[in-house]
Amino acid sequence: MPKNGLLHPDLSHDHGVFRKLTEQAVRLGTAPCHLKQLILHPGRFADFSLKTKGFFLDFSRQRMDADVFQALIRLAKETDACRTFSDMAIGKLVNTTEKRAAFHTGTRDFSGKNLKVGEVDVSAEMKRVNREIKDFSLAVHQEKIKGSTGKAFTNAVVIGIGGSYLGCEFAFEAMRQSIDPKIMLHFLPNVDIDNFNSVIKGIDPASCLWIVISKSYTTTETMANLAQAHLFLKANGLSPKDHLVTVTAKGSPGDDPSNPVLAAFHMFDFIGGRFSVTSAVGGVPLSLAFGFDCFERFLDGCHAMDSHALTTPESQNIPLVAALISIWNTFFLNYPAHAIIPYSSGLSRLAPHVQQLNMESLGKLSSADGRFLTRPGGTIVFGEPGTNAQHSFFQLAHQGPAFPIEFIGVIHPAYEGECATSKGVTNHQELWANMIAQTLALAIGKADDVPAKYFPGNRPSSMILINDLSPESLGTLLSFYEARTVFEGFILGLNPFDQFGVELGKGLASDIRKEIALKNQSPDHEFDHLGDAKKFYLETLFKGSLE
């Protein structure tokens, strides 16, 4: 595996743009290319920042110069990333391994174009589902639909895992900063019974709705939690059919009239879980929480960034440039990870969403056309909000092994009350003073003869700005990360829409589950044939204690 290899199987060591970028990475490692020098170049900030409506990206503190940038743009052109992106946005089968479209952008395209994916008139179907979401959420808010004892709904539990909740949770936590929820959402992703335990402590059963989200309606965790929810509803004398709604594929067991629920909303097989926030997966819970109009505003924000990504030339295309920066940092400068640090406590669940979006989409060893990549794709994504992170892991960010950081600033906070000042500034101003200072400190560093006080600097970061935590701004941010991820996948030559890497664990879990089920049926069942480790773990589970 080449140490500095780009992973696209068609871009070998000898390919021109690859060789060029590898040479540039060596050059950028030399002293005159330290970031403290690069950022002083005249016009640096203007040349290395991009803006579209409501969204700003500053990459002037990335370790690159005009030569690197040009080579990266060439890489994007030679790998035809924009063409594949356009194909995706008109419903072509870009999910090659699963032979499907990847048409999440269609969920927020109200341009009136009609699109068929296979035999399905996608536009009409999406409109129908959105109309149903609108009518249903309004009926709940107007108390025309109520629980089985006649109580109005005030809480809802979302049962769904991975892509069926992470994006929705991010959007809910951010939107509720400025909009009071009509219905409070709770999330039950984990099959851990203590997740259920926490959730039921926060709800009144009679006024609680359960939203079950699973495309196949067979996801193990979701079905287990649904069984537990059924038990809970019955124990509280409530009728499941009056307290459950489903978001699932047409014709799945969750969309079966013999299994009556309050409502079933359809999701489509051409929209993957981690790209599904703007489908019914996010639409049902977010519309119940904030009203369908807020969800529509969120879709508008997404569509604005989609349009930018679709129509803007490579060198000004914000998510494309961000994808190239990620490729440069990961595959040429060989950084081990990528941090996302929003200076906004309302964006506290952004990093877990992007972590899934990025790592599940790009963590692959197979190319889109079924060959081995020369090096596995993807990188570790993690993050916590600033300024918290400054008091947590920024010691390592400044003086430990270096990694690139993406800062996110929110210009206008949600809070509208009276503000105290401390040291002459408001809290929001203090937050920004710190955010700006961190990007500079990482870049320029500080010489000192005392090693403990020496800062090497030359640590890359980008800055993203959005206006506020309004549904529109959050939609723009969501769509930026979606587009960045798929651009990166297209350039690397892999399929960002499948996830075969989760199958082996599922299979092995099934074998172990069978052993546990056997023991549940026959307490005499022994685990001796399973090898020392499995035997120990299963015996300990049944014993209930180490002692």
Add this chain to the structure above:
Amino acid sequence: MPKNGLLHPDLSHDHGVFRKLTEQAVRLGTAPCHLKQLILHPGRFADFSLKTKGFFLDFSRQRMDADVFQALIRLAKETDACRTFSDMAIGKLVNTTEKRAAFHTGTRDFSGKNLKVGEVDVSAEMKRVNREIKDFSLAVHQEKIKGSTGKAFTNAVVIGIGGSYLGCEFAFEAMRQSIDPKIMLHFLPNVDIDNFNSVIKGIDPASCLWIVISKSYTTTETMANLAQAHLFLKANGLSPKDHLVTVTAKGSPGDDPSNPVLAAFHMFDFIGGRFSVTSAVGGVPLSLAFGFDCFERFLDGCHAMDSHALTTPESQNIPLVAALISIWNTFFLNYPAHAIIPYSSGLSRLAPHVQQLNMESLGKLSSADGRFLTRPGGTIVFGEPGTNAQHSFFQLAHQGPAFPIEFIGVIHPAYEGECATSKGVTNHQELWANMIAQTLALAIGKADDVPAKYFPGNRPSSMILINDLSPESLGTLLSFYEARTVFEGFILGLNPFDQFGVELGKGLASDIRKEIALKNQSPDHEFDHLGDAKKFYLETLFKGSLE
């Protein structure tokens, strides 16, 4: 910087144990040392697992064999890690750069030994503070101490950042799974005004206590949030002196009788923030939440692990062996990061706590005796609970760039109600089936001619088990991570107790704050002298929008 260098400045390439380990790392990279082979060795599980009361560590799926293990134990002996640990536990000045002891283990040592650190009779002082915490929390629970309008306290807001909240938040979130809080805690670490905004939405002002935690009582974020809290209390007609308590150093501005508060609890300069959960920093909020007796049980759990770490020979010493594994993975096998995956939703805030503990302690480029290390210390630590993580980033864990994972299993869940079954097993059993399966899938992999279905395996993981989420078990877990971190620091030859790397950012933030304060005073103040980037950010902040 040597690619495979251990960072201890005394352990050069030529040092015996270093050369030995480097050779072993090369040997372990060959096919016969694939984990699928290693785990089949007779006695593997017994030889590569360790147990103490209530705590189990299985490292049989780490990429090592007996030779590697012996060399690592030799490394621990040659660097005298256990002696430095013992020095720490009797209050010697192991925090060399700041010329202080690091005596967090003293907060849970009730053996009756009296210890002086400098001039302070530490044991007596710690007992005094704990007695004050016990009396105060009891008086609040018995409603002898109430708010200024006579309402009993039912909520408390913890104002503190970094080490002043992350450990407490982890313990609170975990303990509340099995113990209903008498006082509900809310956390206000971030200077972001939206953190304040969220907190005040969840409390009734008249029945809310504010706990201000800062050793120096000068931490910028904490003081800004305190100013905002003062404003809030006054706006609600409440007297700050009846609603505030402080946890701070003796004689700090928070311990000043001319600034009256309900109570001031002392913290000590020989206990660093990230090691302070078992001091008044965790003691005050956790005792208010669950009662002082629960906090004492938590301390008992910590003490049990402290005693194990202090008295157990290297090769059976659980936190020491875990530290050696971390060093092996980071500095010899060159993995880019370390994931912590608790299969317990109650442990959802463990990873952020350990992230700080580890990255702030070890992310250093300076040795304890003031020389440059040959390579910076520390690695990136991140994590989310399983099974959630399986549906998020485990695609990359199986098929992307490899990284070691630490699984944590909780044998007995907190939930005690009726359990549904699905596919013949309960939710807790399903959780365990998945946890066991993941460790195996990562280790053994699966051959397949189709690249998308090929799993390389050979991906290292450990498994930790604790009995439950009781205060005792959580204490053991906390102390394990503290001891592992300091052992790693001692072996690497750095000081795990300082954090000079956060100073540069603080200084630059102060400069920017001054500019903002000037503009607040004089709206005509211009930012033209600050360079393009700072000027743009500050103008955007004052304008309030990108447009």
